[in-house]
Amino acid sequence: MAVLFDTKFNVVDFDINPARIKELKQGFDRTKKVEKEKLLNCQIEFTDNPEKLKEAKVIIITVPTPVDKHNIPDLRPIISATKTVGKYMKKGSIVVYESTVYPGLTEEECVPILQQESGLKWKEDFNVGYSPERVNPGDKNHTIDKIIKVVAGDTPEITEFLAQLYGSVITAGIHRAPNIKTAEAAKVIENTQRDLNIALMNELSIIFNKMGIDTKEVLEAAGTKWNF
Ligand SMILES: NC(=O)c1ccc[n+]([C@@H]2O[C@H](COP(=O)([O-])OP(=O)(O)OC[C@H]3O[C@@H](n4cnc5c(N)ncnc54)[C@H](O)[C@@H]3O)[C@@H](O)[C@H]2O)c1
Known part of the structure; x- marks a missing residue:
């Protein structure tokens, strides 16, 4: 996303890991x-x-x-990043989250930290937004600019601002979600639906293998129905 924004705007890429920064400077x-x-x-x-x-x-x-190993979200990186941003953001800042989070995290957990660290007031001195990262790792056809970007701000004006900002570099188009929670929920179920489908097909392929049936051939046949 930073490389894409760099074609239109001045971009600073901050990471806490100095080794990562060194690598990126060297083009890796x-x-x-x-x-x-x-x-x-x-x-x-x-x-x-x-x-x-x-x-x-x-x-x-x-x-x-x-x-974590009990399937509880490990919020340490997002909370630590939010504290850092809160410390250095200024009046008029817009803080956008792209991480995959559960519905409510941005406004219920992150906003209070931003307010506390910055001493600024939400929706008066600064705003927040959510726009999920939807890149498919390893997929060279659906590059970031070709994936419709979902955006949501904490006010209609911020949603529109983010739609214009991301829309200036994303050629696939922008979907304006009605609010931040909806955008957060949409992202989580995209992953859930994909993972359930993969798990189901893996289970079926175990059964089909035992039955001497080729799973790919089953999927080719079933896939001819419009809603499969
Ligand atoms: N990688 C993908 O293709 C992909 C796709 C969809 C969604 N996502 C979501 O995007 C988010 C990020 O994933 P990723 O794969 O880019 O992670 P990543 O591990 O590749 O990169 C995260 C970077 O954040 C840095 N970091 C960690 N804590 C920090 C802090 N407090 N301050 C500053 N930098 C910090 C790390 O050093 C690391 O370089 C996740 O929520 C993931 O679910 C990723």
């Missing part, structure tokens, strides 16, 4: 999503200095949101 993306040439030719300022966040009008947070 360990997630294998951005080619070396693009990283070396971009104007992005890669930094591990949080003071640089002061320069940003819009701050986008995309830190990991894993679950």
Whole structure:
């Protein structure tokens, strides 16, 4: 997303991991999503200095949101990133979350931290938004610019601002969700629906293998029905 925004705006890319910043400066993306040439030719300022966040009008947070061994969300990275942003954001900032989160996290958990750390008032001095990251890892056809971007702000004006901002670089188009919770819920069920389908097909393929039936051939036949 940073590389895409770099084509239109001044971008600062902050990460707490200095090794990651060093790699990116050298043109190496360990997630294998951005080619070396693009990283070396971009104007992005890669930094591990949080003071640089002061320069940003819009701050986008995309830190990991894993679950622990009991399937409880591990909110440590998102809370720590929110504290850092709260410390350095300024009046008029818009903080956008792209991490996968449960419905309510942005407004119920992150906003109070932003207010506390910054001393600023939500919706008076700063705003928040949510726009889920929907990249399919390993998929070279559906690159980030070709995936419709869902955006939601904490007010209709912020939703429109984000639609214009993301719309200036995403060619696939923008979907304006009615509120932040709806956008958060949409993202979570996209993953759930995909994972359930994969799990179901894996179970079926075990059964079909035992029955001497080729799963791919079953799917080809079943897939001819419009709603399969
Ligand atoms: N990777 C994908 O293709 C993909 C697709 C859809 C959704 N997502 C979601 O996007 C979010 C990020 O995933 P990712 O794969 O980009 O993670 P990642 O592990 O590739 O990158 C996260 C970066 O955040 C940095 N970081 C961690 N804590 C930080 C902090 N407090 N301050 C600043 N930087 C910090 C890490 O050093 C790391 O470089 C997750 O919520 C994930 O569910 C990712």
